[in-house]
Amino acid sequence: MDLSGGAQVFDWDFLIACFPELTDAFLITISAAILGFLFASIIGLIVAVIVEIKVPILYRALLWGNEFVRGTPLLVQMFFFILCSTGLGYQTRAYASGNTGVRDSLC
Numbered sequence: 001m002d003l004s005g006g007a008q009v010f011d012w013d014f015l016i017a018c019f020p021e022l023t024d025a026f027l028i029t030i031s032a033a034i035l036g037f038l039f040a041s042i043i044g045l046i047v048a049v050i051v052e053i054k055v056p057i058l059y060r061a062l063l064w065g066n067e068f069v070r071g072t073p074l075l076v077q078m079f080f081f082i083l084c085s086t087g088l089g090y091q092t093r094a095y096a097s098g099n100t101g102v103r104d105s106l107c
Contacts, residue, residue, distance in 0.1 A: 050058050069077065
């Protein structure tokens with residue numbers, strides 16, 4: 001006899017079976033976020049110093065780059081990175097492109 005009344009019942013056995021994969025995915029997500037944050041912090045500090053001392057050529061290039069990155073959605077930036085790197089002959093994994101996208105959006 002079906003006691004659920006037609007509603008779906010959560011399958012705990014399936015969750016337990018998938019738990020190792022979920023744990024691995026969680027660790028990859030956290031490591032990508034931390035690495036992206038660290039890279040963004042380092043690049044942001046370098047850009048801030050260059051903008052603050054106003055190095056003539058770099059100052060304008062960084063201001064333009066900043067406006068370009070801030071005005072472009074993150075998903076478009078990741079597709080741009082994947083397509084440009086592949087066009088240059090560099091094979092990019094999803095982890096690397098996601099890390100680059102997060103880093104660029106935080107700067």
